[in-house]
Amino acid sequence: MAGSRSLVTPTSSPRLEKALRERLSRRKEMGGSLGELEPLAIRLGLMQNTLRPVLREPQLLVFASDHGLAVDGVCDPAARPTHETVRLVLANQLPLSVFARAQNMAVTVVDCGMAHSLPPDDRLLMRKIAHGTRNTRSALAMTVEQAHAGMRAGMEIGNKLRGNVTVLAGVGVGSHESAALVLSRLTKSSLRDLVVSGPQMEADRLAHRMKLLTQAKARHRAATEPIDVLAAFGGFEIAVMVGVILMAAGKRHLLIIDGAPACAALMVASRIAQPVTDYCVFCRSHSHRGLDQALSLFRASALLELGMESTDGTGSTLAWPLLNSAAALLTELADGEDADPSLQGGLAEPFIEQEPEPLSSHFGPALY
Numbered sequence: 001m002a003g004s005r006s007l008v009t010p011t012s013s014p015r016l017e018k019a020l021r022e023r024l025s026r027r028k029e030m031g032g033s034l035g036e037l038e039p040l041a042i043r044l045g046l047m048q049n050t051l052r053p054v055l056r057e058p059q060l061l062v063f064a065s066d067h068g069l070a071v072d073g074v075c076d077p078a079a080r081p082t083h084e085t086v087r088l089v090l091a092n093q094l095p096l097s098v099f100a101r102a103q104n105m106a107v108t109v110v111d112c113g114m115a116h117s118l119p120p121d122d123r124l125l126m127r128k129i130a131h132g133t134r135n136t137r138s139a140l141a142m143t144v145e146q147a148h149a150g151m152r153a154g155m156e157i158g159n160k161l162r163g164n165v166t167v168l169a170g171v172g173v174g175s176h177e178s179a180a181l182v183l184s185r186l187t188k189s190s191l192r193d194l195v196v197s198g199p200q201m202e203a204d205r206l207a208h209r210m211k212l213l214t215q216a217k218a219r220h221r222a223a224t225e226p227i228d229v230l231a232a233f234g235g236f237e238i239a240v241m242v243g244v245i246l247m248a249a250g251k252r253h254l255l256i257i258d259g260a261p262a263c264a265a266l267m268v269a270s271r272i273a274q275p276v277t278d279y280c281v282f283c284r285s286h287s288h289r290g291l292d293q294a295l296s297l298f299r300a301s302a303l304l305e306l307g308m309e310s311t312d313g314t315g316s317t318l319a320w321p322l323l324n325s326a327a328a329l330l331t332e333l334a335d336g337e338d339a340d341p342s343l344q345g346g347l348a349e350p351f352i353e354q355e356p357e358p359l360s361s362h363f364g365p366a367l368y
Contacts, residue, residue, distance in 0.1 A: 007273035008249045011046040020045045023330060040281070040303075040326040047252055047279050048164070053327045055254060057163025058105045058320055061244065062089060062096075062313055063237035063261070065113035066132035067174025068141065069216065074177050074209045082172040083116035085311065090121050095310055096285075099317035105167070110157065112150060113236030114172070127153040129236045136181065136216045140231050147231040147239050154243020161244075164253045165323075168244060169285075169313030170237040170261025176290065177209070179264035181217060181233035183294055186226065186267050191217060193293040194260070226271040234264065241265030242272075249276040256319070258283040259312030263294040281323065283315035284308075 020042045028034075044053040064086050080088075086109050088094045092101065100107045110125045111118070115132040118124060129150050133141040142150075158166070170179070180194035195209055220232035230239055242265045248255055249269075257266055257280050269276045277298060284291055284302040286309045295301060303319040 007246060008275040008279070009252070010275040011043075011049075011278040013046060013049070016046060016049065016051070017042060019051060020330065023051060027329060034329065037322070037326050037329060040323070041329040043281075044254065044323070044327050045330055047254055049252065052331045054331055055163075055165050055324055055327050058103070058165035058167065059161055059163060060096075060100050060105050060107045060167040060313055060316065061157070061169070062086075062107065062109045062311075063112050063168070063170045063241050064109055065111075065170070065172045065175070065235045065237040066115040067172060067178050067235050068133045068135035069137060069177060069212070070174035071135060072137060072212050074212045075173050079173050081116075082114050083118060085171050086111070086114065086118060086124070089311070090118075090123055094314075096314040096317060099314060103317055103320045105317055105320060106162075110237075110240060112153070112240045125157070127157070127240060129153070129239070133178075133235055136178070136233050137212060137219060140220070141178070141233055142231050142236065142239070144227060144231045146236070147227055147234070150236050150239025151243035151246075154240040154245075155247045156243070157240070158244040158247025158251075161248060161253070164251070165256070165320075166244065166248045166253050167256040167258060167283075167313060167316040168241050168262040168265065169258040169311075169316065170235070170241060170265070171312060172235060172237060172261075175235055175237060175261045176259075176288070177213060178233055178235045179238065179260040179294070180290060181213060182229055182238065182264040183260070183267055183297060185217065185220075185223065185229045185233065186271065187297050189293065189297060194290040196289050198287065198289045226268045230268050234268075235261065237261055238265045238268070242269045245269040245276055246273060249273070249279040253279065254323070255280045256283055256316045256323075257281070258285060258314075258316045260288070260291050260294050261312070263291075263298070267297065281319075283319045285310045285312050285314040285316075 024038050064082055066082050089097055089109055108123050108125055111128050113129050113132055129146050183194055184191040223229050223232040238261055246269050282295055282300045282302050
């Protein structure tokens with residue numbers, strides 16, 4: 001994958017960062033310090049390569065798929081079936097949908113591989129690779145070709161996104177366990193730390209889950225490259241998210257990562273094009289302890305910690321006003337400040353956003 005290093009442009013720019021800090025310093029003189037909102041604003045400016053970042057038309061994408069490992073009983077027996085979760089999202093019967101509507105955030109569910117089929121809906125995008133993955137304990141969860149197909153589908157979605165803000169969240173029975181296997185193998189981190197939900201988790205349930213997942217991990221011990229790991233353990237929703245992340249980051253979009261499956265997709269994408277993490281902020285929608293470990297792998301924390309126990313993606317809808325406000329710190333000019341962004345901070349010339357090279361040119365026939 002040596003040729004993939006230029007897929008995504010790093011956001012690092014000392015000159016622009018200095019100008020952004022000076023701009024915020026002038027704001028601070030007038031209105032006081034705004035704490036963690038200020039470094040967030042700087043990151044947004046660096047992502048968009050401008051002194052005036054503008055966030056437009058946020059899209060909340062919920063990627064849904066079923067997992068073959070669920071038949072072994074590794075998942076919570078009380079877990080809601082994947083298709084039922086999707087139905088509730090589309091029917092606006094979950095907080096995720098309600099909060100998104102309140103924030104004027106468009107919601108789309110992507111069927112990446114649900115075992116069931118749902119009636120057509122304007123907000124349901126059909127990109128089904130298969131009717132669920134195979135059981136990773138007995139075979140590859142998906143073929144390498146299916147992993148590539150999922151990534152292709154995601155890149156197509158990412159290329160057609162409106163606006164420049166994309167929320168990624170995955171749902172499906174077995175999705176957290178699949179994500180844990182991917183993250184553990186790619187980072188050599190403790191599988192148990194990614195699986196344990198909290199101190200109240202029953203010891204017998206944890207032991208059973210660890211036994212089955214450890215067997216799956218051992219079966220595919222030869223899988224170490226990102227796409228091989230994705231095929232061995234991943235879900236179709238993770239594969240599609242990888243493609244979306246690569247394409248959206250290549251277009252310098254803000255990516256909001258919510259939940260363990262989205263973290264797993266980001267980890268795979270970062271092994272293909274490391275700078276994708278420059279474009280990410282993280283949210284959470286539940287207190288699962290494994291998500292603490294997943295976030296720590298990126299040396300990140302969630303924007304908001306509200307103690308929720310909800311569907312992945314819910315936290316992002318509540319963090320959206322925070323992100324929009326951070327951008328406004330730089331975009332909304334103070335009285336008397338020169339309106340020409342090329343003059344801010346003593347700059348001799350404006351920052352110009354360059355159109356990234358098409359991502360498709362970096363992938364060979366295996367992907368296209």
